[in-house]
Amino acid sequence: MTQYRNVILLALAQACFLATSMTMVTFAGLAGIAAAPDPKYATLPVTLSIVSTALTTAPMSIIMQRTSRRFGFRLGAAIGVLSALMMTYAVYSGSFILLCVGALMVGPFQSSAQYYRFAAAESVPADKSSRAISFVLIGGLVASFFVPTLWRFFGDLFEGVDYMGAFVFAAVVVACVFIPVAFLRPLEEAFDVGSDNAKEEDARPMGAIVRQPGFIVAVVNAALGYAMMSFVMTATPLAMEICRIGEASPEVIQQHVIAMFLPSLFTGFLIQRFGLFSILLVGHMAFAVAFMTALSGIEVMHFSVALIALGLGWNFCFVGGTTLLTRVHTQAEKGRVQGLNEFLVFSTTGVASFAAGLILNLYGWQTVNQAAFVMLVIASAITLVWGMAGQLRARRGRL
Incomplete structure (x- = not known):
């Protein structure tokens, strides 16, 4: 108990x-x-x-x-x-x-x-x-x-x-x-973050770890997934205020947060059932739906649907990227690798959140979502290359 x-x-x-x-x-x-x-x-x-x-x-x-x-x-x-x-x-x-x-x-x-x-x-x-x-x-x-x-x-x-x-x-x-x-x-007592079976001398150099395709894909999906979410989410209350529907922004953000965390109940099962590559692609498709919806209008419904899809995209990409990260390091390496991942994720997110205000003020809501599309294209291209290369290796292995 x-x-x-x-x-x-x-x-x-x-x-x-x-x-x-x-x-x-x-x-x-x-x-x-x-x-x-x-x-x-x-x-x-x-x-x-x-x-x-x-x-x-x-x-x-x-x-x-x-x-x-x-x-x-x-x-x-x-x-x-x-x-x-x-x-x-x-x-x-x-x-x-x-x-x-x-x-x-x-x-x-x-x-x-x-x-x-x-x-x-x-x-x-x-x-x-x-x-x-x-x-x-x-x-x-x-x-x-x-x-x-x-x-x-x-x-x-x-x-x-x-x-x-x-x-x-x-x-x-x-x-x-x-x-x-x-x-x-x-x-109330100090805890040990290390592992009895993880020796520091067994850890590889960071250069060898970060050159792994799996590490790159994991960081790209976690960092750009978080950045795209923060970029559009931060600009949303401001854009709704400009559109004179700011009173609805709390409900829109609430729906977004629910969409971010509710899938966590089954994301792990979906990854086990369909594989990481498929779930990451579904996350990218959800992001695409979010940006296209935001570009299609400025009514409360458009903001609401866009933010729900944005939350779903974030969940699949962030959980998928985090899961992949755990597969590219050993116990002895996890502290440094996870620390680097967190730093890259939050640094990218910080830049994105600040840029959201600048771009919204200078160029408008449409440009915010167009810029987010550019980030999505980068993440999708890198993930597709990695996934297709993995499938090609698997086919050769069966032959």
């Missing part, structure tokens, strides 16, 4: 994290428009939060290794509360600089939350770890159904200042992380 209690508690913490993440994506850019000296920089707060997450993921892991999971979760939540409060004051005072500093500070909280699923896996027997991870993610998915209602509630409480209620809500929900974390057992 102690093992499964941890999973339930971590699912509650994941719900708080997802609620905060949804708030950042939906309202940080809108608050940026109101406070930025130039609308081109409206998405800078979102970009800073992503970059900060990328830069603090490895340090947070080291802190947890030397102290405990619980300490790391508490530290991240404490910084997250300060971040949300600073962004609240920034909105109240109209300070774009404070808004950016607050967004930068949210990174440690978001990076600490990346380890909720790993802590859940560590709390149960090895053969139950995949179920534990899925359950934690579903905790966040369930929360996404209620977040728009809470946004409206807090917005009504602070209706005198646009978007202030959303960041007050973020501060409250981050503070709620302390409740489930307080009851975690036995995650």
